[in-house]
Amino acid sequence: MADLSIDVVAKAAGVHRSTVSRAFSRPEAVKSETREHILRIAEGLGYTMSPLAQALRRKTSTFVPLIVPDITNPFFAELAKTMTQAADDRGYQLLLCVTNGDPGKTEGYFTAMQAMYAPFGIVAPSTKVDTDALKRFDFGHKVVVIDRVEGDASVPTVTVDSRRGIMLALAHLQSLGHTSIGYVSGISGTHTAQDRMDAYLELSSEGNGTPLVLDSGSDPDAGARAAKHYLEMENPPTAIIAANDMVAFAVISALGQSGIRVPEDVSVMGFDGLALGARFNPPLTTVRQPIADMGNIAIELAEKQNLNGSVDHVVLEPELLVRASTSGPRK
Amino acid sequence: MADLSIDVVAKAAGVHRSTVSRAFSRPEAVKSETREHILRIAEGLGYTMSPLAQALRRKTSTFVPLIVPDITNPFFAELAKTMTQAADDRGYQLLLCVTNGDPGKTEGYFTAMQAMYAPFGIVAPSTKVDTDALKRFDFGHKVVVIDRVEGDASVPTVTVDSRRGIMLALAHLQSLGHTSIGYVSGISGTHTAQDRMDAYLELSSEGNGTPLVLDSGSDPDAGARAAKHYLEMENPPTAIIAANDMVAFAVISALGQSGIRVPEDVSVMGFDGLALGARFNPPLTTVRQPIADMGNIAIELAEKQNLNGSVDHVVLEPELLVRASTSGPRK
DNA sequence: ACTCAGTATGAGATCGATTGCTGAGATCGG
DNA sequence: CCGATCTCAGCAATCGATCTCATACTGAGT
Numbered sequence: 001m002a003d004l005s006i007d008v009v010a011k012a013a014g015v016h017r018s019t020v021s022r023a024f025s026r027p028e029a030v031k032s033e034t035r036e037h038i039l040r041i042a043e044g045l046g047y048t049m050s051p052l053a054q055a056l057r058r059k060t061s062t063f064v065p066l067i068v069p070d071i072t073n074p075f076f077a078e079l080a081k082t083m084t085q086a087a088d089d090r091g092y093q094l095l096l097c098v099t100n101g102d103p104g105k106t107e108g109y110f111t112a113m114q115a116m117y118a119p120f121g122i123v124a125p126s127t128k129v130d131t132d133a134l135k136r137f138d139f140g141h142k143v144v145v146i147d148r149v150e151g152d153a154s155v156p157t158v159t160v161d162s163r164r165g166i167m168l169a170l171a172h173l174q175s176l177g178h179t180s181i182g183y184v185s186g187i188s189g190t191h192t193a194q195d196r197m198d199a200y201l202e203l204s205s206e207g208n209g210t211p212l213v214l215d216s217g218s219d220p221d222a223g224a225r226a227a228k229h230y231l232e233m234e235n236p237p238t239a240i241i242a243a244n245d246m247v248a249f250a251v252i253s254a255l256g257q258s259g260i261r262v263p264e265d266v267s268v269m270g271f272d273g274l275a276l277g278a279r280f281n282p283p284l285t286t287v288r289q290p291i292a293d294m295g296n297i298a299i300e301l302a303e304k305q306n307l308n309g310s311v312d313h314v315v316l317e318p319e320l321l322v323r324a325s326t327s328g329p330r331k
Numbered sequence: 332m333a334d335l336s337i338d339v340v341a342k343a344a345g346v347h348r349s350t351v352s353r354a355f356s357r358p359e360a361v362k363s364e365t366r367e368h369i370l371r372i373a374e375g376l377g378y379t380m381s382p383l384a385q386a387l388r389r390k391t392s393t394f395v396p397l398i399v400p401d402i403t404n405p406f407f408a409e410l411a412k413t414m415t416q417a418a419d420d421r422g423y424q425l426l427l428c429v430t431n432g433d434p435g436k437t438e439g440y441f442t443a444m445q446a447m448y449a450p451f452g453i454v455a456p457s458t459k460v461d462t463d464a465l466k467r468f469d470f471g472h473k474v475v476v477i478d479r480v481e482g483d484a485s486v487p488t489v490t491v492d493s494r495r496g497i498m499l500a501l502a503h504l505q506s507l508g509h510t511s512i513g514y515v516s517g518i519s520g521t522h523t524a525q526d527r528m529d530a531y532l533e534l535s536s537e538g539n540g541t542p543l544v545l546d547s548g549s550d551p552d553a554g555a556r557a558a559k560h561y562l563e564m565e566n567p568p569t570a571i572i573a574a575n576d577m578v579a580f581a582v583i584s585a586l587g588q589s590g591i592r593v594p595e596d597v598s599v600m601g602f603d604g605l606a607l608g609a610r611f612n613p614p615l616t617t618v619r620q621p622i623a624d625m626g627n628i629a630i631e632l633a634e635k636q637n638l639n640g641s642v643d644h645v646v647l648e649p650e651l652l653v654r655a656s657t658s659g660p661r662k
Numbered sequence: 663a664c665t666c667a668g669t670a671t672g673a674g675a676t677c678g679a680t681t682g683c684t685g686a687g688a689t690c691g692g
Numbered sequence: 693c694c695g696a697t698c699t700c701a702g703c704a705a706t707c708g709a710t711c712t713c714a715t716a717c718t719g720a721g722t
Contacts, residue, residue, distance in 0.1 A: 005708050016672045021710060031670060050446050052392075053708035056383045056677050071415075071427075072408045072606065081403050084429050093443070096402075096427040098415050112424070115381050223610065249610050256612040257655065275403065279554065279580050281587040281612045324588065336678050347702045352680060362700060384678035387707050 004047045013041040061117040064092040069101045069126035074274045083295035101126045120302040127189040131155050144302045148191035156301040158294050158314040162195035165287040165318035169269050172320055173239045177328045182212040182237035186222035186247030196243050223250020238329035245270035245277050267326035283323035290316050335378045344372040392448040395423040398440055400432045400457035405605045414626035432457045451633040458520040462486050475633045479522035487632040489625050489645040493526035496618040496649035500600050504570045508659045513543040513568035517553035517578030527574050554581020569660035576601035576608050598657035614654035621647050
């Protein structure tokens with residue numbers, strides 16, 4: 001396959017390259033007859049435009065970076081999956097960027113994406129987003145954050161209502177008869193993590209019992225520590241809410257290792273609604289976040305901001321997803 | 332931040348743009364004194380070269396596509412994670428492309444990557460790779476496949492030894508005292524999937540018992556069906572090998588729903604060695620694939636082929652990873 | 663027949679880099 | 693002291709597109 005530039009198509013079609021260019025990107029500017037002729041020729045040659053050259057000249061591309069801390073975390077994986085779809089439905093090409101939580105890398109991706117003339121980007125942060133840092137890049141005006149951001153309302157965001165989610169979880173557990181409900185965080189850094197914890201603290205002390213945080217670390221061992229803590233208590237809670245599904249898995253696994261059964265001995269809930277949860281043992285009761293919606297909305301927000309500068313903050317509603325990891329408290 | 336081109340740096344440094352270019356990409360071709368001066372100026376301006384313009388002119392870039400069927404599958408996620416690292420250790424930038432198993436999309440990515448002048452690409456297929464289709468793209472000469480390929484040895488590959496993996500699993504189970512060992516596939520399409528199944532069929536009939544395939548579908552419900560099948564048997568196997576960890580999870584989950592406990596009632600093994608397995612309930616005994624090595628080697632192979640045209644086929648050794656989902660058979 | 667508006671295409675500069683070629687000055691042996 | 697060799701840096705073409713401007717042709721109105 002020889003080198004296929006716009007010029008060879010132009011020659012083959014007997015027109016100037018600017019006409020070929022127009023035939024592709026501004027169809028109304030060329031007589032439909034010539035246009036079809038050109039398109040046919042191009043098709044025959046198997047020609048497609050160079051996105052590189054296009055981006056260089058236009059100073060805008062269709063590359064949309066999605067910056068996530070860890071693709072191994074199913075939440076981000078599911079997000080990436082739905083966003084890939086959402087992106088190319090709209091003619092963008094999603095570029096997945098994994099930071100491993102390194103803020104330096106995040107900045108690196110930003111400069112790279114700026115250099116690639118990305119029209120905007122989506123960030124699913126692992127820490128509270130520093131909006132000022134964001135703005136150091138031209139690009140900063142065109143980022144949508146999947147988390148709350150502090151004070152500064154100039155960056156569009158999409159989140160789910162953490163408080164409502166925790167409320168749903170608490171209500172579910174209470175309706176089952178639980179009165180002593182523990183919490184394990186396992187995540188931290190983001191506003192979302194903070195919000196969930198705060199909501200738990202506030203709501204659980206409101207009704208009756210006192211809040212009981214089994215662990216508040218954010219490393220992968222949080223689940224194991226929480227289980228250990230649970231085992232050492234003389235009066236352990238009859239139900240546990242984990243800040244996300246992954247932590248819930250870890251808790252259940254660690255508990256299981258010590259012979260504690262879920263939900264017979266303790267009920268455990270997650271927060272995320274990962275597809276994986278349906279195949280856990282037992283299938284995980286959880287608070288579902290509408291991940292697919294988040295992806296779509298993030299892109300919509302970005303487009304909108306790009307178009308008319310509007311900055312929206314969308315808060316989605318979580319919903320309860322009852323599977324098998326919760327039941328009435330053991331008598 | 333004004334537009335920063337090579338020319339503005341050149342002007343600021345009082346040299347010609349070609350000198351700036353050389354200062355960056357051919358350091359030995361410019362007097363070290365001038366070079367440092369230029370670099371300092373550039374640094375001060377916060378200048379970085381446009382990868383777009385570079386790629387366009389050089390006709391080669393540092394974008395390396397990793398094409399996977401589904402990023403939601405932790406195997407591919409882990410692969411992507413380690414490869415991202417491996418790639419940018421070597422100065423490449425990994426572009427994650429998700430096909431959802433659609434071969435059309437795969438081809439789309441190929442043409443896109445060709446247009447981006449990617450030096451090579453890595454494919455983790457969901458079907459047997461059609462090497463001819465691969466070669467229709469110039470690009471076809473520069474792809475590394477993470478699976479076996481049929482006959483055609485002209486495409487570098489990296490895989491783990493499926494037969495040996497199954498052997499390890501069988502041996503482990505047998506050493507525990509199991510004689511009736513079932514299998515559930517849950518994957519299909521790739522040579523790897525085929526090889527695991529074949530190895531099971533062959534090796535399990537070799538020793539004593541007859542092979543017992545509980546399910547051979549490849550959809551997400553394979554686990555559930557296998558469990559159903561198990562329950563309906565009058566003489567169910569005492570151990571089950573799943574073709575990969577995800578399927579093992581599903582089997583255990585489905586079994587658990589019917590009150591069958593692992594490993595007390597049946598032992599179940601996976602194949603992959605996902606990090607997730609350590610936090611399953613119970614932690615999953617499995618055959619570990621050296622995923623990180625696969626990623627590194629894939630890139631090495633690609634580079635080597637690019638350099639001297641050599642085509643290697645690396646087969647890695649799997650290893651047994653004993654956790655808690657296996658034990659001696661129930662008496 | 664002539665101007666004027668309007669449409670369709672061509673010419674050529676440009677985006678931000680790379681690179682072969684050329685020439686200026688430095689170095690050096692004889 | 694001179695020509696040969698070597699370094700180092702500038703010039704200009706080039707990669708594959710876009711886009712403003714200019715030009716040719718159409719047809720309508722008078």
